[in-house]
Amino acid sequence: MKLTIPSTTTMHLVAFLCLFSIWLLSPSVNASWGDQHPVFQNYRRHCLNMNCSTDAKLTRFNTRQPLSMRLLGWDCSSECTYESMWHLTHKALEEVERVPQFYGKWPFVRFMGMQEPASCIFSILNGAVAVYMLSRFRRQVPSNAPMYEAWHGYFAVQINTWVWSTVFHFRDVTWTEKMDYISAFSLIVSGMLMFILRVFSMKGNTINMKVAVPTVTPIAMFFLSHAFYLGFTKFSYSYNLKVNLTFAIVSSVAWLLWSIIVRSRQPYVWKVALSILSGNLLTLLEVFDFPPVWWVFDAHSIWHGGTAPLAFVFYSFVIDDCLYLYEEYKKTPDYRRKGV
CATH class of the missing domain: 1.20.1070 (Rhopdopsin 7-helix transmembrane proteins)
Incomplete structure (x- = not known):
């Protein structure tokens, strides 16, 4: 059976239409519903209060936090954001079977x-x-x-x-x-x-x-x-x-x-x-x-x-x-x- 290859002109037209469609469809980026959700915000607020609100609590956090993670910028606030993200993600999957985005991004391990x-x-x-x-x-x-x-x-x-x-x-x-x-x-x-x-x-x-x-x-x-x-x-x-x-x-x-x-x-x-x-x-x-x-x-x-x-x-x-x-x-x- 002979393989039919699309003409070069056709392939170029497809490439142009792909990019032009993306240009037309490109949406405005709004706040994601995950980071706006009350469950996320309340959990993060509680985490910050429990771990980051005083010098003594920050000292305990830094003692537990590996040095490599601190050097990469995973401070107390960002750790609370990470934990809150997964808290809402698990809850959303159980209750509405949806994966939320946070600050325009999906949750990643x-x-x-x-x-x-x-x-x-x-x-x-x-x-x-x-x-x-x-x-x-x-x-x-x-x-x-x-x-x-x-x-x-x-x-x-x-x-x-x-x-x-x-x-x-x-x-x-x-x-x-x-x-x-x-x-x-x-x-x-x-x-x-x-x-x-x-x-x-x-x-x-x-x-x-x-x-x-x-x-x-x-x-x-x-x-x-x-x-x-x-x-x-x-x-x-x-x-x-x-x-x-x-x-x-x-x-x-x-x-x-x-x-x-x-x-x-x-x-x-x-x-x-x-x-x-x-x-x-x-x-x-x-x-x-x-x-x-x-x-x-x-x-x-x-x-x-x-x-x-x-x-x-x-x-x-x-x-x-x-x-x-x-x-x-x-x-x-x-x-x-x-x-x-």
């Missing part, structure tokens, strides 16, 4: 101090993939190949993003959340910038600054203003989500359309198309969320787990594309003149 163990471990895995593929990139791509330095910058953004994702999922506090969200946006922006540099700004084996500066600067300035807004003005979940999705849609459509145009002479571009299409489909998990399985694996953690194998495909495209550009550059008079 803590493991070795990790607040969200699956997302944390998968973030480490994604970072490890980036480091491994960077080493492969450096082994396989000549240092004078076009886009060599630019892709190093992209790898640096990738690794930084997964470091902060790991930190945030290990321990969710205000500053780690902000760093995670800003770093995630930097990853999306860097994908758009790499497209601009790759498609419009290459001149021989160098970047044409007359093209790169006027196109890259406005995007970089917007990123800095958005990061400042999230960090110091207002941390708006809904606004940040729509900004991220808008940039992701534009970047995805650009890469996918380019892959259609050049696929006949650069057949390896199926890798970038596949990674972007699959990544966009995975993003639907952020819309169709569900309570964590075994109190560990929720939709967000599965999304993180799914991006790791896709990263191998995308980084493989990066290597192939740099080698293709290098072979094309070797045919130019500029290469022969330099005697490289």
